[in-house]
Amino acid sequence: MFKLQQGNLNAFMATLSSGRTVYALSQVDLQYHLVRAEAWDGDQHLLGSYRPVEPLKGLFFPPRETVGRLREDSPLPEMRERIVIGVKNCDLSALKIHDYVFLECEPRDPFYAQAREKTVIISCDCTDARESCFCPAVDEQPYARAGFDINLSPIGDGFIVEPGSEKGEALLDRAGDMLSPVSQDDLSKRDANRYAVTRRVAEQAEGRGLTTGADLQAAVRASEDADMWDVFARDCVECGACNFVCCTCHCFLLADGSSPAGGDSRVKKWDSCLYHNFARVAGGANPRKHRADRLFNRFDKKFVFFPEVLGRYACDGCGRCAEACTGKIDIRDVLKKALDGQ
Amino acid sequence: MDNNPYIPVPAKLVDVVEETHNIKTFVVEPVRPIVFEAGQFVEMTVPGYGEAPFTPSSSPAVSDRMEITVMRVGQVTERLHALGPGAELGIRGPLGAPYPLDTFCGREILIVGGGVGLAPLRALLFGLLEHVDRYHRIVLRYGARTPSDIIYRDAVSSGWGQNGKLDVRVCVDEGDADWKGNTGVVTTILEPECLSCDPANGVAVVCGPPIMMKFATLKLLDLGYAPADIYLSMEKNMSCGVGKCGHCRLGRYYACKDGPVFTYDAIESINKIWD
Known part of the structure; x- marks a missing residue:
């Protein structure tokens, strides 16, 4: 040093x-x-x-x-x-x-x-x-x-x-x-x-109710069937801002189109798991039809999936999503609600 | 760049077989052989329109030519159905995990297909029939909506059943004047009296529309199959196909990478798996 x-x-x-x-x-x-x-x-x-x-x-x-x-x-x-x-x-x-x-x-x-x-x-x-x-x-x-x-x-x-x-x-x-x-x-x-x-x-x-060391993985996992997701989802307008400003969100879509240089090109572009068709398949089936399912999925990915596969949350507490959300859904309120519900 | 996981191998469409009014089998020849195992899938590109995931329906023993059976349901498949021999396509793969055929050795294999879901199972059947002596018995139960919705008609109605290696039964939801087989949903031909399977020494492999998979699984559990012996094709929205884009997540798995075939015990605790 x-x-x-x-x-x-x-x-x-x-x-x-x-x-x-x-x-x-x-x-x-x-x-x-x-x-x-x-x-x-x-x-x-x-x-x-x-x-x-x-x-x-x-x-x-x-x-x-x-x-x-x-x-x-x-x-x-x-x-x-x-x-x-x-x-x-x-x-x-x-x-x-x-x-x-x-x-x-x-x-x-x-x-x-x-x-x-x-x-x-x-x-x-x-x-x-x-x-x-x-x-x-x-x-x-x-x-x-x-x-x-x-x-x-x-x-x-x-x-x-x-x-x-x-x-x-x-x-x-x-x-x-x-x-x-x-x-x-x-x-x-x-x-x-x-x-x-x-x-x-x-x-x-x-x-804001978020104690250092609280087990957010357990809280979010236990909240899956709670009505909190319907309540928070009422304010979500599926704009994807939370995903795009997030420092950890990594989802993308591979899409084909024409490149400026001419000819067909493939692009990798940021995608949002809050979009209605994010998980929809061509036949029409959609495992996350409801906005509440998709909002839960975002938290499930960050606080349950990543701890399971990588041993860490996919959230670093930057707070950008809370500032960017069009519907004023604050990640801290969501996590607190999940913790309170346990 | 040889290591770009997002770009397909160019392939030429060499033949198109009309299976039903909305299902065709596309025979493609990639410029480089693509070696796959039964259960693995590929992403097929229709240049200018995008790509979509399909499981090959041809024999895994053949790598220079691949058959892919496709129902016309969305933008990419709509365009694909309009193409004829000579069209340029692209194939990316193989992707995902194959059926663990080693663990099937010595066991009775019950294959349950619904509609176009027979396509991936056809590749499995080719794989199994290649080493038929390794397996105790192979049973196919297939359901389609109407007689005209049956794919691989010749193989289903006579070919596969006639060689004595395969016990085949087919049913349709709605018959017609010429239909002499079973009528009803596919679970009706999973009744013990028309199955005579031994769940304790067998595995069941299921592929079809979600609603059919759900009721077939419940039926198989009822028959005594262990959740770990029921193999299900969970074909989700697979965009990148290599476990990165996030679309096909199923609990702690990605269908494209950890699947698309899962045993029921691995996914039964996940909410809404049949949606």
């Missing part, structure tokens, strides 16, 4: 991102947005104190991606080296879900694999939280423990810089002249911030 002075941040980022397309955070009012740029710009870009509006997954699993032309062998499109700066732990942990789906479960997805290989991830501890944040309730915390190439922990006059991969270590070698040893005092400041933010988010989640 190293110390980086605040005054060296721009030079440090310029060194790390040299030769790479940059994805960084930009602030508009009280929101951060994940934006693409040719280079790190200290006037425009910042590390951000909490997660941006856009989920990180879109860099690896784009909303719409051409996966090939039909009738011919399509090469994998070339991808430039990239760096994403300011990633928060909710988005980073969500990649465990996408890695499982697209890399670990055979066959691997070559498009996702390439995007992962070509992207350096610089994460950063949260120093603040949005009202919708609830990561401690889903066994996460507002700072990264693993999965990053380099993590930055803000500590007042600078940052603690921690490499998390060989790629991260090699990059830090290039910026060695900007780094100095870390003192015990620096570490204490980092831990104090981590503790304070974790406690704050845990308290606001508990204020």
Whole structure:
């Protein structure tokens, strides 16, 4: 671990991102947005104190991606080296879900694999939280423990810089002249911030009925036949916003159409399990005909299926779905209702 | 890119067999052989229209030519039915898990088909008949709506039954003036007196429309088949076919990857499996 002075941040980022397309955070009012740029710009870009509006997954699993032309062998499109700066732990942990789906479960997805290989991830501890944040309730915390190439922990006059991969270590070698040893005092400041933010988010989640460590898997499983799903589903308009802003949702549709370059092409595009025809088959049978079934299915997938197959929830408490929902269905209220019903 | 799991192998439609008024068998030749085992399925592309999942109905021993029996029910199948020999198609697969034929050895195999659901079972029958001595006995019970809805008519009405290796009985929901066989839903030919099966030493394999699968399963349980010995084709909305897109989830499984064939004990606790 190293110390980086605040005054060296721009030079440090310029060194790390040299030769790479940059994805960084930009602030508009009280929101951060994940934006693409040719280079790190200290006037425009910042590390951000909490997660941006856009989920990180879109860099690896784009909303719409051409996966090939039909009738011919399509090469994998070339991808430039990239760096994403300011990633928060909710988005980073969500990649465990996408890695499982697209890399670990055979066959691997070559498009996702390439995007992962070509992207350096610089994460950063949260120093603040949005009202919708609830990561401690889903066994996460507002700072990264693993999965990053380099993590930055803000500590007042600078940052603690921690490499998390060989790629991260090699990059830090290039910026060695900007780094100095870390003192015990620096570490204490980092831990104090981590503790304070974790406690704050845990308290606001508990204020919504989500106790840290509560067994959400058991609660959601037990709720399957409860009328809570009909009640919440009354406000769902099947817009799919919850799925699209979700950092973990990975469902997609393979669809065929004409490509801009001419000829038939196949695209992989984000799909929503709340859409009426999501599970319908050509003959007309639909195992999830009712909106309540589909709303339950979303929670069942996140809080029952993924714990069973991967040992973790497919929810990192980012709170984006609660903010995006057209019908104002709040995931925290749904989980609380499931917990209360036990 | 050789490892792109989303792109099919080009295939040429070489023949079309009309089975019924809305079911045809398409004979396709992929540019590279596709080796599959009974129970596995493929995604067939109709360029410009999309792709849909089908289980081949031809012998798994043949890899350079595949027969796929398709009912006309949706956009892709509508277009497919309008195509003739020479059309360009695509095949992606094989996908999913095959029937565990090794565990069927020495046992009595009861195959129950309904409507176009006989198609995947035909591939299984070819596989079984290839090594018929390995199995104690093979029984086929098939139900169709009317006599004109029976597919593989020659094989069903005479071919399969005549070689003495297969005990075949067919029923229709509604007969016509010429129909001399059983009339009624398929469970009527699963009565013990017309089955003489030994559930304790047998497995049952079922494929058909959901309502038929449900009542056939209840009947088989009633006859004494163990839930682990009842194999069901749970063909859900399979888009990617490789366990990633999320459409075909069935409890903790994906039908495309862990199935599409499941034993009843694996899925009986899942809500609404017959919908």
